[in-house]
Amino acid sequence: MANTIDLSQFHEVFFEESMEGLDVMESGLLGMDLNSPNEETINNVFRAAHSIKGGAGTFGFQEVTDYTHVLETLLDSLRSGELQLSDELIQLLLESVDFLKHMLQECQAGRTVSEQEIQVQVDRLNSFDGNASASNSGSPDAEPATAQTETPAPPTADAPWTIDFKTTEGFFRTGNDPYRILRELTELGKVNAEVLTDKLPVMSQLKPEDCHLHWKLELSNSTADEAEIREIFDWVIDDAEITISRGDEMPVKFSTEETRDDPPSAPNLLGDPAETPAARVRKEGTYQQQTQEVTSIRVNIDRVDMLVNLVGELVITQSMISRFKEHEATHGLAELIRGIEQLEENTRELQEHTMRIRMLPIDNVFQRMPRLVRDLSKSLDKEVNLELRGNATEVDKTVLEKISDPLTHLVRNSLDHGIETPQERMELGKFPEGLVEISAFHEGGSIVIQVKDDGRGLNRERIYQKAVEKEIIEPGTELSDSEIEMLVFSAGFSTATEVSDVSGRGVGMDVVKNNIEQLNGHIEVSSEEGAGSTFTIKLPLTLAIIEGQLVRVGNDVFIVPLLSIVKSTQIDDEEHKVIGGESSMYKLEEDYIPIVSLKDVYRIDADYTNATEGILVIVDSVERFGILVDEVLGQQQVVVKSLEANFKEIPTISGATILGDGTVAMILDMAGLLRESRSESE
């Protein structure tokens, strides 16, 4: 490269874009209908592979380029109809997408994939090619120029090539450099370039970022064939209209259909096997694409977080100021109060919009599901249809990252335990294909994700037995249906009779539940025997700001996430039982739930001495329990601050926040609190 720009600074973008490209490939492959493959989908897959190849070439990841080239060749035979789409082919392509991902990840980590490994994969691709289609050798470098449809053009080697190179206005915006293209062209022969300035606007309307120039190029003394020329322009075809013609021939527009009918092969003067145009030419209908307006930008997440933090500060400052609305000092200052109210509104709006920057459609996670379901149903010999709903529902980036594993697990669980085998289903009078439906939607201030299947549902009797066997509950414990169902989330619980590699190592649903609780979320299951089960996850929209309930114990103020609160109540003697003089229980409807006294767990002073003097905040976490406090204060949005940033993780505390008066308050971690209080009383 002639320039001295350090390309490594663009590596991150390349990897990101390549990963997106791989996602496109994967979803394209999964969406393909074997009987009537959609041409556009194949093209999309091809295009994605092609850009990865191009990018890898630019950034010097040679092995990625080489491998993608082989893959591209295969895709191309598929596109040209030389290969028939088959289940095996899709499987192979999916696996190669996986391998490509692996290679890219290794490159990203600064490692390389061993040559043997690559060779094995390359051979797999090539051999498939060979079996399925005799007309295509599949070898990337030695494509024989014998595609049947080709009739070599009359050898007019001396006739110069004429190339019309019409750029679009946005030509520069994608980083194209016409000079580079011209320079490359000179390597093929003598180039005569004529600049066409007819589209040049008057000075006052000239935008320096737009490309107004066009070129008429004449390439003479060249042995190059059209494919070679076209290859040079391969990078810019999205942003330019290119017409290549030779001598008196009718100009050949840059598009596959035409080249296929119109033999482009130049005489092969060097005796080298020329590459079949079929393997080279990209079929995109037409190569003149309208420039897409840039509708999104890539911004470093740190910058966004900085903004989110600052807005968080603003929310705090605003609540500081708002306290003065009721203050004597502002009496009669109607305008000031109006100003404060306006500030409140603006802050809230600003906060909402800033938070939205971090929001991504849940589709990012949903995308992986078709593949998962496909692979799993194959290995489990089940037939499953997957339906995804609400792909566009937006979630905070952090939530998105952390929801992926639990969701994957739930889907696995549904396929493994929920959906029956086709035979069983037939016998039960159901369709042989099971249905798994994953949907996401907003509800109030939270996002709800549901995984629903029409399988056998939860077997409550079996769950109960199992829970007794595993000593999760005492034999004879009376439990409601929903309580029995919730037992599947207990640690050490797994109903799979056979341990498969899919699920059933006993580290299943409790981990799911834990993960979701770490996100301040909540999971429930409802099920009807024989008709299927539904897992419902409820999560806060964002982790940076939560709705909090302020509670007071003595002089300390704590925050309980509002999402986990069931209700707050005063206790009377009837409902309060002390067991063994130590642990106290509260009678909630038909159950007894443990009472956690913050006074005892934290060894702090409190106003109450007896549970009946305090207020019980009943929360739903790993299980239901009550937190005993002196007073329930207001509810407000709190900005979550990490304690780890300057300190360390504290069990029972999920973070801290800054209240309106500038003091710090701790946000309680429900699951941790219950754990701590249990170990305390032991």
Next chain:
Amino acid sequence: MESNEQHKNHLDQGKQYLTFVLAGEEYAIDILKVQEIRGFESTTQIPNTPEYLLGVINLRGSVVPIVDMRVRFSLSVEDSANPVIILVKHAASGSERIVGIVVDAVSDVYSISSEDVSKTPDLATNVVKQFVTGLATIEEKMIIMLDIDSLIGQGVLEDGQVISEAEEA
């Protein structure tokens, strides 16, 4: 502070140290570790942490833990008229943390070269010893040289629960 004026002539030698007073003794810490000095303010307790951990304060939006040095060194907590919080920087596992220490008063800035520092006498046995790198004599005053990094690392961040690599990653 005339004596200090004289001393400034020697500033070219040695590193600069901030000294503070704690129960009548003067301690020195590397000035480059000091971020800022603040007046004392009330803290929010963190449950189930050692007694010397007073709690956390809100430092312009971030939550900063505060260590009471008097309790840490098992000195008597006499009510100092104006206790002061020194915010020190602590580099741990790649990220910089800010931790505040409560002292009776901030004293002075000295330039101390390694020749001025003598080894800690062996008789010191209390908790102080493991964080003391030596004793320096400046203007006939004895100054205790503190290794603030290990003090914060061992006493604050690693107490009880170890911050494992996994959690950091």
